[in-house]
Amino acid sequence: MPDRDPVWSVDRRAFLKLVSLAGLSGLVSPGRLLSSQGPADLSRVIIVEDTAATSGSTIITAVVQSMMDCGVMSLAGIYDVGEAWKSLLPGVSTSSVIVIKVNCINSPLSSHPQVASAIANGLKQMDFSGTLFPENNIIIFDRTNGELTAAGYTKNTSGTGVRCFGTNQSGVGYSSTAYSVNGSTQYLSRILTDMGTHLINLSCLKNHGQSGVTHCLKNHYGTCNNPGGLHDNDCDPYIPALNALAPIRDKQFVNICDALFGIYSGGPSGNPQFAANTLVLSRDIVACDYCCREILADHGCTTLEQAHHIETAAATYGLGTCDPGQMDVVTIQNPSGIEAPDRLPGGSANLVVEQNRPNPFGTGTEIRFYLASPGKAELDVLDVEGRSVRSLGAAALTTGWHQVPWDGRTDSGQPAAAGVYFFRVRAGGSQRAVAMRLVR
Numbered sequence: 001m002p003d004r005d006p007v008w009s010v011d012r013r014a015f016l017k018l019v020s021l022a023g024l025s026g027l028v029s030p031g032r033l034l035s036s037q038g039p040a041d042l043s044r045v046i047i048v049e050d051t052a053a054t055s056g057s058t059i060i061t062a063v064v065q066s067m068m069d070c071g072v073m074s075l076a077g078i079y080d081v082g083e084a085w086k087s088l089l090p091g092v093s094t095s096s097v098i099v100i101k102v103n104c105i106n107s108p109l110s111s112h113p114q115v116a117s118a119i120a121n122g123l124k125q126m127d128f129s130g131t132l133f134p135e136n137n138i139i140i141f142d143r144t145n146g147e148l149t150a151a152g153y154t155k156n157t158s159g160t161g162v163r164c165f166g167t168n169q170s171g172v173g174y175s176s177t178a179y180s181v182n183g184s185t186q187y188l189s190r191i192l193t194d195m196g197t198h199l200i201n202l203s204c205l206k207n208h209g210q211s212g213v214t215h216c217l218k219n220h221y222g223t224c225n226n227p228g229g230l231h232d233n234d235c236d237p238y239i240p241a242l243n244a245l246a247p248i249r250d251k252q253f254v255n256i257c258d259a260l261f262g263i264y265s266g267g268p269s270g271n272p273q274f275a276a277n278t279l280v281l282s283r284d285i286v287a288c289d290y291c292c293r294e295i296l297a298d299h300g301c302t303t304l305e306q307a308h309h310i311e312t313a314a315a316t317y318g319l320g321t322c323d324p325g326q327m328d329v330v331t332i333q334n335p336s337g338i339e340a341p342d343r344l345p346g347g348s349a350n351l352v353v354e355q356n357r358p359n360p361f362g363t364g365t366e367i368r369f370y371l372a373s374p375g376k377a378e379l380d381v382l383d384v385e386g387r388s389v390r391s392l393g394a395a396a397l398t399t400g401w402h403q404v405p406w407d408g409r410t411d412s413g414q415p416a417a418a419g420v421y422f423f424r425v426r427a428g429g430s431q432r433a434v435a436m437r438l439v440r
Contacts, residue, residue, distance in 0.1 A: 043284035082125030099196035212307025240313035286320025
């Protein structure tokens with residue numbers, strides 16, 4: 001794994017650590033990060049890890065949303081989810097159609113619906129002079145309706161809500177334009193070529209018996225009509241050649257690997273073999289896949305030598321970098337603020353703060369926190385610059401769980417503006433906080 005930016009300790013960057021944006025390194029004018037952007041010539045990769053993202057085989061939706069929002073804000077360097085997405089999708093407007101390519105060929109380990117929904121929820125926060133991005137202009141797609149349904153997605157071809165359907169949906173199919181992919185004739189899904197203006201690649205974390213690994217680059221085998229013709233020579237150079245096609249290369253702006261769970265042996269089929277509790281995000285598809293390959297390497301994957309298509313994508317096709325010296329890798333840890341199970345009550349944690357519910361919220365929300373020992377606790381709501389927006393009091397509390405509401409108002413009684421806020425608890429020499437999103 002390439003060297004990562006540090007996850008700052010509380011004593012150095014207390015506020016940023018507590019607000020669960022530990023990979024971000026400073027604030028300047030409201031809403032923008034000072035040093036979150038690395039050198040301009042480096043490819044930024046955001047690795048978001050949260051031990052509370054899964055519990056057994058269950059995905060915790062609120063935690064995944066927090067991970068996605070923090071990752072997107074860090075990738076863009078903007079402390080506003082909607083504005084961050086706008087900056088990552090050049091030319092986006094309310095008339096744009098954003099398509100999210102998921103990977104559902106193996107239903108036990110697909111790009112999870114919870115992760116795709118977290119992306120869609122962020123896109124819906126894009127504000128264009130008071131008009132929010134229409135959710136019906138978001139399409140989640142893969143090869144077939146059946147694969148999507150088997151992976152837990154709900155088909156929707158209606159005029160309301162986020163749409164979700166396969167290329168085999170009646171009236172969709174493949175474009176009539178033929179493309180040569182290293183000599184193999186391929187046709188691309190009309191969802192990409194004819195419907196979508198912007199493409200988000202949402203892959204998953206698996207090894208592969210022929211290509212070594214299958215992440216974002218190989219995800220587009222589900223975009224073309226004959227992927228079976230692209231598997232010779234460990235799928236190299238077929239994988240990079242496919243990604244170099246104009247409809248993919250020119251429309252694809254964000255690459256995300258759903259690495260909540262992974263398969264390190266026997267893939268791409270089969271059940272998950274480990275929980276990485278991670279999301280990987282980058283504009284650079286090669287750098288994204290390189291880092292995902294390293295995650296599999298950390299888990300003892302033995303097919304990595306076959307994954308040379310990543311190097312070919314960089315060296316021959318210029319699709320990105322696989323040189324860790326040309327990457328700016330930032331790690332964000334536990335943005336939900338929820339401790340791992342071994343740190344929950346009965347463990348050694350002095351203070352645990354859960355994600356507020358509901359989140360996002362409009363008129364009110366509640367936050368639960370746990371004190372390992374009795375004592376005075378101070379509760380307040382902060383804005384993105386660390387200024388107090390609402391003091392929720394200080395009181396002597398008993399050991400155990402406590403719950404406090406916030407009605408979305410400031411100390412003066414006025415409604416707080418829509419945006420990101422942080423609920424902070426200070427008790428017993430410890431302090432923790434979680435990010436909350438207020439919508440109006």
